[in-house]
Amino acid sequence: MNKTIVVFGSSTGTCEAIAEKIAQKLGCEAINVQDLTADVVENNQNLILGTSTWGAGELQDDWYDGLRVLKAANLADKTIALFGCGDCESYGDTFVGGIGELYNGIKESGANFVGSVSTDGYTFDASEAVVDGKFVGLPLDDVNEDDKTDVRIDAWIAEISSNL
DSSP states (O other): OOOEEEEEEOSSSHHHHHHHHHHHHHTSEEEEGGGOOHHHHHTOSEEEEEEEEETTTEEOTTHHHHHHHHHHSOOTTOEEEEEEEOOTTTTTTSTTHHHHHHHHHHTTSOOEEEOOEESTTOOOSOOTTEETTEESSEEEOTTTOHHHHHHHHHHHHHHHGGGO
16 A cells, blocks of 8 residues: 555544544544645555544635645546535535545546545435545544444445455
8 A cells, every 4th residue: 555644624623533443444643734745645545534524514724724725736647535524414505525525625636536435324315525426535424323333434445445
Protein backbone atom coordinates (compact mmCIF):
# COMPACT_ATOMS: atom_id res chain seq x y z
CA MET A 1 0.00 0.00 0.00
CA ASN A 2 1.24 3.47 -0.86
CA LYS A 3 1.69 6.01 1.92
CA THR A 4 -1.74 6.82 3.31
CA ILE A 5 -3.04 9.33 5.84
CA VAL A 6 -6.47 9.86 7.37
CA VAL A 7 -7.41 13.52 7.85
CA PHE A 8 -10.45 14.39 9.95
CA GLY A 9 -12.40 17.40 11.10
CA SER A 10 -14.33 16.78 14.31
CA SER A 11 -16.10 19.09 16.73
CA THR A 12 -17.55 16.58 19.20
CA GLY A 13 -15.06 13.73 18.84
CA THR A 14 -17.27 11.32 16.89
CA CYS A 15 -15.56 11.85 13.53
CA GLU A 16 -12.17 11.75 15.25
CA ALA A 17 -12.93 8.36 16.84
CA ILE A 18 -14.08 7.00 13.47
CA ALA A 19 -10.97 8.40 11.75
CA GLU A 20 -8.74 6.73 14.31
CA LYS A 21 -10.59 3.43 13.82
CA ILE A 22 -10.15 3.66 10.03
CA ALA A 23 -6.46 4.59 10.40
CA GLN A 24 -5.85 1.66 12.73
CA LYS A 25 -7.48 -0.77 10.30
CA LEU A 26 -5.39 0.65 7.42
CA GLY A 27 -2.19 0.76 9.50
CA CYS A 28 -1.65 4.48 8.99
CA GLU A 29 -1.79 7.76 10.90
CA ALA A 30 -4.83 9.94 11.53
CA ILE A 31 -4.38 13.71 11.88
CA ASN A 32 -6.68 16.61 12.62
CA VAL A 33 -7.37 18.77 9.56
CA GLN A 34 -5.92 21.68 11.57
CA ASP A 35 -2.54 19.97 11.04
CA LEU A 36 -2.98 19.51 7.28
CA THR A 37 -0.18 21.20 5.32
CA ALA A 38 1.08 21.16 1.75
CA ASP A 39 3.91 18.84 2.91
CA VAL A 40 1.44 16.35 4.37
CA VAL A 41 -0.45 16.26 1.08
CA GLU A 42 2.74 15.94 -0.95
CA ASN A 43 4.14 13.14 1.23
CA ASN A 44 1.05 10.90 1.01
CA GLN A 45 -0.26 9.18 -2.09
CA ASN A 46 -3.61 8.31 -0.51
CA LEU A 47 -5.77 10.78 1.38
CA ILE A 48 -8.68 9.47 3.42
CA LEU A 49 -10.70 12.58 4.30
CA GLY A 50 -13.44 12.69 6.92
CA THR A 51 -15.81 15.39 8.10
CA SER A 52 -18.80 15.72 10.31
CA THR A 53 -21.80 17.65 8.98
CA TRP A 54 -23.16 20.78 10.63
CA GLY A 55 -25.99 23.23 10.12
CA ALA A 56 -27.71 22.84 6.79
CA GLY A 57 -25.33 20.17 5.46
CA GLU A 58 -22.11 22.11 5.93
CA LEU A 59 -18.51 21.05 6.50
CA GLN A 60 -17.05 20.88 9.98
CA ASP A 61 -15.56 24.36 10.61
CA ASP A 62 -11.87 23.37 10.52
CA TRP A 63 -12.29 21.93 7.04
CA TYR A 64 -12.68 25.32 5.37
CA ASP A 65 -8.95 26.00 5.90
CA GLY A 66 -8.16 22.38 5.06
CA LEU A 67 -10.04 22.69 1.78
CA ARG A 68 -7.87 25.69 0.88
CA VAL A 69 -4.75 23.55 1.49
CA LEU A 70 -6.13 20.81 -0.76
CA LYS A 71 -7.15 23.22 -3.52
CA ALA A 72 -3.62 24.70 -3.56
CA ALA A 73 -1.99 21.25 -3.76
CA ASN A 74 -1.36 19.07 -6.79
CA LEU A 75 -3.83 16.23 -6.31
CA ALA A 76 -3.65 14.92 -9.87
CA ASP A 77 -1.94 11.63 -9.00
CA LYS A 78 -3.53 11.18 -5.56
CA THR A 79 -6.17 8.67 -4.53
CA ILE A 80 -8.87 10.14 -2.29
CA ALA A 81 -11.56 8.39 -0.27
CA LEU A 82 -14.15 10.33 1.71
CA PHE A 83 -16.14 9.50 4.82
CA GLY A 84 -18.41 11.51 7.04
CA CYS A 85 -20.74 11.62 9.98
CA GLY A 86 -24.31 12.79 9.97
CA ASP A 87 -27.66 12.40 11.68
CA CYS A 88 -30.22 10.78 9.39
CA GLU A 89 -33.15 11.32 11.75
CA SER A 90 -32.76 14.96 12.80
CA TYR A 91 -31.10 16.11 9.57
CA GLY A 92 -32.50 13.69 6.99
CA ASP A 93 -32.76 16.46 4.39
CA THR A 94 -29.01 17.30 4.59
CA PHE A 95 -27.63 13.90 5.65
CA VAL A 96 -23.80 13.84 5.48
CA GLY A 97 -23.84 16.96 3.34
CA GLY A 98 -20.31 17.71 4.56
CA ILE A 99 -19.01 14.84 2.43
CA GLY A 100 -20.68 16.45 -0.57
CA GLU A 101 -19.13 19.84 0.22
CA LEU A 102 -15.69 18.28 0.53
CA TYR A 103 -16.14 16.37 -2.73
CA ASN A 104 -17.46 19.42 -4.60
CA GLY A 105 -14.51 21.47 -3.39
CA ILE A 106 -11.89 19.13 -4.92
CA LYS A 107 -13.69 17.05 -7.55
CA GLU A 108 -11.99 18.95 -10.40
CA SER A 109 -8.51 18.36 -8.93
CA GLY A 110 -7.68 15.37 -11.10
CA ALA A 111 -7.54 13.05 -8.08
CA ASN A 112 -8.83 9.50 -8.33
CA PHE A 113 -11.85 9.19 -6.02
CA VAL A 114 -12.60 5.74 -4.60
CA GLY A 115 -15.07 4.41 -2.07
CA SER A 116 -18.50 5.43 -3.30
CA VAL A 117 -21.28 3.70 -1.37
CA SER A 118 -24.75 2.57 -2.39
CA THR A 119 -27.65 4.42 -0.79
CA ASP A 120 -29.31 1.06 -0.05
CA GLY A 121 -29.80 0.52 3.66
CA TYR A 122 -29.69 4.24 4.51
CA THR A 123 -32.73 6.24 5.61
CA PHE A 124 -32.60 9.92 4.63
CA ASP A 125 -34.52 12.42 2.54
CA ALA A 126 -31.75 14.21 0.62
CA SER A 127 -27.98 14.55 0.57
CA GLU A 128 -25.49 16.66 -1.33
CA ALA A 129 -23.16 13.66 -0.97
CA VAL A 130 -25.22 11.59 -3.43
CA VAL A 131 -23.93 11.79 -6.98
CA ASP A 132 -25.28 9.53 -9.73
CA GLY A 133 -27.32 7.57 -7.20
CA LYS A 134 -24.46 6.77 -4.81
CA PHE A 135 -22.80 8.45 -1.87
CA VAL A 136 -19.39 9.83 -2.95
CA GLY A 137 -17.94 8.41 0.27
CA LEU A 138 -18.81 6.42 3.36
CA PRO A 139 -21.76 7.92 5.28
CA LEU A 140 -22.02 7.05 8.96
CA ASP A 141 -24.66 7.89 11.54
CA ASP A 142 -23.04 6.96 14.83
CA VAL A 143 -25.93 8.57 16.72
CA ASN A 144 -28.92 6.64 15.37
CA GLU A 145 -27.25 3.68 13.66
CA ASP A 146 -24.16 3.02 15.78
CA ASP A 147 -24.84 -0.71 15.50
CA LYS A 148 -24.06 -0.46 11.75
CA THR A 149 -20.89 1.66 11.98
CA ASP A 150 -18.27 -1.09 12.33
CA VAL A 151 -19.82 -3.26 9.60
CA ARG A 152 -20.01 -0.30 7.22
CA ILE A 153 -16.39 0.71 7.95
CA ASP A 154 -15.12 -2.84 7.40
CA ALA A 155 -16.99 -3.23 4.09
CA TRP A 156 -15.75 0.15 2.88
CA ILE A 157 -12.14 -0.54 3.83
CA ALA A 158 -12.31 -3.89 2.05
CA GLU A 159 -13.51 -2.07 -1.07
CA ILE A 160 -10.97 0.78 -1.07
CA SER A 161 -7.91 -1.21 0.07
CA SER A 162 -7.16 -2.54 -3.40
CA ASN A 163 -6.93 1.06 -4.66
CA LEU A 164 -4.53 2.28 -1.99
